[in-house]
Amino acid sequence: MELSNKQITVIFKALCDENRVQIFRLLQGGELCACHLLEDLHLSQPTLSHHMKVLCDSGLVVGRKEGKWMHYSISQEGAKVAMDCLKEITAVNENDCNCCSK
Amino acid sequence: MELSNKQITVIFKALCDENRVQIFRLLQGGELCACHLLEDLHLSQPTLSHHMKVLCDSGLVVGRKEGKWMHYSISQEGAKVAMDCLKEITAVNENDCNCCSK
DNA sequence: CGCACATATAGAATTTTGTCAATACGTTTT
DNA sequence: AAAACGTATTGACAAAATTCTATATGTGCG
Numbered sequence: 001m002e003l004s005n006k007q008i009t010v011i012f013k014a015l016c017d018e019n020r021v022q023i024f025r026l027l028q029g030g031e032l033c034a035c036h037l038l039e040d041l042h043l044s045q046p047t048l049s050h051h052m053k054v055l056c057d058s059g060l061v062v063g064r065k066e067g068k069w070m071h072y073s074i075s076q077e078g079a080k081v082a083m084d085c086l087k088e089i090t091a092v093n094e095n096d097c098n099c100c101s102k
Numbered sequence: 103m104e105l106s107n108k109q110i111t112v113i114f115k116a117l118c119d120e121n122r123v124q125i126f127r128l129l130q131g132g133e134l135c136a137c138h139l140l141e142d143l144h145l146s147q148p149t150l151s152h153h154m155k156v157l158c159d160s161g162l163v164v165g166r167k168e169g170k171w172m173h174y175s176i177s178q179e180g181a182k183v184a185m186d187c188l189k190e191i192t193a194v195n196e197n198d199c200n201c202c203s204k
Numbered sequence: 205c206g207c208a209c210a211t212a213t214a215g216a217a218t219t220t221t222g223t224c225a226a227t228a229c230g231t232t233t234t
Numbered sequence: 235a236a237a238a239c240g241t242a243t244t245g246a247c248a249a250a251a252t253t254c255t256a257t258a259t260g261t262g263c264g
Contacts, residue, residue, distance in 0.1 A: 005123040015114035015191065017222080021107040024191045034241065044224050049242055051222090060192060068231045068240045079192035086188060089117065089126045090162060090181035119252080136211065149253055151212055156251095170210045170261045 003085055011082050014058035019043060020051050024074065027061065031073040058082075105187055113184050116160035121145060122153050126176065129163065133175040160184075 003011075014020055019041060026032060026040055038048050052072060055061035059078035064071045105113075116122055121143060128134060128142055140150050154174060157163035161180035166173045 005120040005127075008123050009118050009120055012114045012117035013221095015188075016111050016118045018107040018111055019222090021110050021191065025107075028191075028193060028195050030194065030196065035239095043222095045241070046225080046243080047223050053242085054221095065241095070241065074192050074194050076192075076194070079188070082192070083185065083188055086117075086181070086185055089123065089130075090176050090178075090184070091130060092132065092176050092178070093130050094132065115251095121252090137209095146254055147211070148213080148255080152252075155212085167211095172211065 008085055008089065011058045011060070011085060014055050014060045017051070017054075020055060023051060023055065023061075023072075027072060027074050031064070031071045033069045033071050035069070037072070110187055110191065113160045113162070113187060116157050116162045119153070119156075122157060125153060125157065125163075125174075129174060129176050133166070133173045135171045135173050137171070139174070 015024075022041065023037060026037055034045075034048060034052065037052075038045060041048060043051070052061070052063065052070070055072070056063055059081055060075055061072055061078070062075045064073070117126075124143065125139060128139055136147075136150060136154065139154075140147060143150060145153070154163070154165065154172070157174070158165055161183055162177055163174055163180070164177045166175070
């Protein structure tokens with residue numbers, strides 16, 4: 001996989017804002033268009049657009065354009081990448097002890 | 103599990119800064135004291151202390167005091183909570199379609 | 205006790221992020 | 235073509251995060 005530190009921060013920034021977390025909850029029922037998301041969130045349209053960009057940049061959400069509507073959904077591929085990344089970054093190599101007092 | 107949106111953001115803020123991601127990489131070899139972490143990061147001591155607080159607040163890292171040293175390590179329990187949380191928040195309920203055009 | 209050392213906290217400066225109003229862009233409809 | 239609609243971008247401002255210096259706290263040692 002070999003993701004850089006920077007790339008990892010981009011992925012997890014998706015989950016660092018309460019409104020964005022709420023967007024995930026709304027998308028759990030399936031694909032939604034921006035206008036529908038907007039109804040359930042107390043945000044202006046440009047702010048929602050900004051959050052959707054952060055989410056798409058993370059890879060955890062994908063957008064699909066259909067006429068003048070944008071439909072967003074949770075990406076299972078993106079979720080897998082994030083999961084693998086989290087697993088990798090929290091894995092501990094128990095072989096060597098590099099504690100400074102031993 | 104039932105974590106609030108706010109609690110979720112606290113967990114994943116751990117991975118939203120490049121220096122903190124680097125700290126995970128350093129801790130993957132095992133427990134390290136703050137002074138050792140400081141050697142490998144181009145940060146002042148108070149800045150490192152701040153990052154370690156963010157990491158401990160997330161639950162992904164735990165600190166252990168030994169005399170005047172603080173030893174930090176990756177928490178496997180915290181990692182599991184984060185993993186479950188990521189899995190839960192990216193899960194899709196395919197039963198109902200709430201797309202606005204259908 | 206008093207000094208040295210490791211870490212934490214306080215306060216301030218800088219940068220980043222979140223937010224909105226105004227506007228631009230693209231698509232559909234009349 | 236023009237109007238209407240949904241979304242994206244721009245620019246400005248506010249809030250939050252990152253960083254540092256200075257200082258405080260706590261621990262071990264002579």
